[in-house]
Amino acid sequence: MAEVIVHKMDIRELAYNIRKDVLDMTMHAGANGGHIGGAFSAADILAVLYGKVMTEKDKFILSKGHVALAHYAVLAECGYFEKEKLVSFEDSGSTLTTHEIKDSENGIDISGGSLGYGISIASGIALVRKQKEDNSQIYILVGDGECNEGSIWEGVMTASKLGLDNITVIVDVNSQQLDGYTKDIMPINDVGKVFESFGWNTRYINGHNYDEIEGALEKSSNGHPTVVIAQTIKGKGLPSIEGKPGIHHMRITEEEYNGFVQELEML
Amino acid sequence: MIEYEKKKLIQWSRLGQRKLFGSILNEVADEHQNLYMLAADVGSSAGLGEFMEAHADKFFNTGISEQNMVAMASGMALEGKNVFVTSFAPFASLRPFEAIRTLVGYMHLNVKVVALASGFSLGSQGNTHYALEDIALMRTIPGMTVLSPADCVETAKAIEALLDYEGPAYLRLTGTPGIPNVYKDDYSFTIGKFNKFKEGNDVCILATGAVINEAVRASRLLEKEGISCEVYDVHTVKPLDTKLLDDIADRFKMVVSVEEHYKSGGLGSAISEYYADRINRPLHSIIGVDDIYFRDGDYSYMLEQAGLSAAKIKERVLNDFGRV
Numbered sequence: 317m318a319e320v321i322v323h324k325m326d327i328r329e330l331a332y333n334i335r336k337d338v339l340d341m342t343m344h345a346g347a348n349g350g351h352i353g354g355a356f357s358a359a360d361i362l363a364v365l366y367g368k369v370m371t372e373k374d375k376f377i378l379s380k381g382h383v384a385l386a387h388y389a390v391l392a393e394c395g396y397f398e399k400e401k402l403v404s405f406e407d408s409g410s411t412l413t414t415h416e417i418k419d420s421e422n423g424i425d426i427s428g429g430s431l432g433y434g435i436s437i438a439s440g441i442a443l444v445r446k447q448k449e450d451n452s453q454i455y456i457l458v459g460d461g462e463c464n465e466g467s468i469w470e471g472v473m474t475a476s477k478l479g480l481d482n483i484t485v486i487v488d489v490n491s492q493q494l495d496g497y498t499k500d501i502m503p504i505n506d507v508g509k510v511f512e513s514f515g516w517n518t519r520y521i522n523g524h525n526y527d528e529i530e531g532a533l534e535k536s537s538n539g540h541p542t543v544v545i546a547q548t549i550k551g552k553g554l555p556s557i558e559g560k561p562g563i564h565h566m567r568i569t570e571e572e573y574n575g576f577v578q579e580l581e582m583l
Numbered sequence: 584m585i586e587y588e589k590k591k592l593i594q595w596s597r598l599g600q601r602k603l604f605g606s607i608l609n610e611v612a613d614e615h616q617n618l619y620m621l622a623a624d625v626g627s628s629a630g631l632g633e634f635m636e637a638h639a640d641k642f643f644n645t646g647i648s649e650q651n652m653v654a655m656a657s658g659m660a661l662e663g664k665n666v667f668v669t670s671f672a673p674f675a676s677l678r679p680f681e682a683i684r685t686l687v688g689y690m691h692l693n694v695k696v697v698a699l700a701s702g703f704s705l706g707s708q709g710n711t712h713y714a715l716e717d718i719a720l721m722r723t724i725p726g727m728t729v730l731s732p733a734d735c736v737e738t739a740k741a742i743e744a745l746l747d748y749e750g751p752a753y754l755r756l757t758g759t760p761g762i763p764n765v766y767k768d769d770y771s772f773t774i775g776k777f778n779k780f781k782e783g784n785d786v787c788i789l790a791t792g793a794v795i796n797e798a799v800r801a802s803r804l805l806e807k808e809g810i811s812c813e814v815y816d817v818h819t820v821k822p823l824d825t826k827l828l829d830d831i832a833d834r835f836k837m838v839v840s841v842e843e844h845y846k847s848g849g850l851g852s853a854i855s856e857y858y859a860d861r862i863n864r865p866l867h868s869i870i871g872v873d874d875i876y877f878r879d880g881d882y883s884y885m886l887e888q889a890g891l892s893a894a895k896i897k898e899r900v901l902n903d904f905g906r907v
Contacts, residue, residue, distance in 0.1 A: 418690050425661065430685045433654040437686070440658025440666075444619075447640065467682075470651030478643070 379434020719848025
């Protein structure tokens, strides 16, 4: 494993690198494509988490498993594994698969992709760690569409019941899911209010503002878990697709790739 | 370590498998520092009353949220715990099956799913509370060990074995309080090795779970009809004791599997899958539950309906034996 670099990065640069890596991986994946929309809505959150906030003993659970490619990108950029490995994304037999396979040595703690379990898994981890009093924090990235799953709320109840203030959930509210806008498919009008009613500390932010993200991720020790409701834009970073439908999962041509790379550079 | 004194074993049989579970766990909890127990609002149903008090730091009641329970267990196992989770069989197996398969199975985690009162055990509670397909489901998970103890003595053995075993497992508890133990004394239990109860020459009976009681009684009825039965306790449905199955296929013209489970996908299916590509294989009578929903009734009524009483097993074996 390469030397892990934390707290030494320029966040803007890291966020740019994550997005560029995601484009490269998706281009390489060809017909298999990549989950660009959600990867880009989460990129700034991941940049702040890994670049500024998380320490080595903290844990990150990607509950929103389909944006694995963004997770791979930030892990590589932070030195968890060699960047050269990214180019094997979605190759048959590769260890960098569309949905993550557990590989703790390389910073991937769960095999993800089945939505709705992250908060429960994290509650189990957090309970053990609370008993050990090791002061670590567990961060979980959840999608707003993912909140359709009842099992999410089972985890929410549990974390609250156990007083797991070593848990911070970030909900990437990009207002879309696979079949369309969340308000049309299965609306939850104010997802923060629902968390709050279950006893969570609830913070609302712009999910693309680095200062707001960092501020919201401050640990709480009041005996309640914390949720950060991050308002984001699906596809953020590529003005030509931002917020548009159909960008959950994309195959891109070389021409599109070049266009996207240019858009990124202009930011 | 559990002491298997004869008097104690008889007391156990009066508790039944599921209430014994909590009691045994309580007895050995101090020897297992990394043990953790999760229950989905069935703490007292699993005999965990004393455990919950004496080992509060090793217990959490998730309430009625079984997917959550399995996912939480997965998180705890990732942190090095040996986690047992429990609910009534259909709610421990079917309801959270995806989580069991995708988290516990796929990540090969140290989580043991303890299914209370499987088969028809809950009698008049009705079909929603029966589990007749759980072996079929659990068998399909790569790396999953499936245990199905014959009686209370074997339940204790299975628990002890699972406390030392690392990996995913499903423990299917069956029967009702008061069913006499088939094991009267301490004996050797190894995951994956069938136990021979009785030697015989004509027919080989392989039974799993509490219904072995009926199978053993059936074998005595068959002896009176001049049919000599060899009887095995299949306490491990996965992995099967294939060496023994090979030996059985060489020695017997007829094999009978008995289970409190649909014919589809359970022990019978597992054995016939194994024998499928043998040139010489015995006639295999799969005795299990047919593909229908029965009217509810108490445990012995249900066994009778499903053809799993000693008399019905005997009839079926007599019938099939006439064909070999």
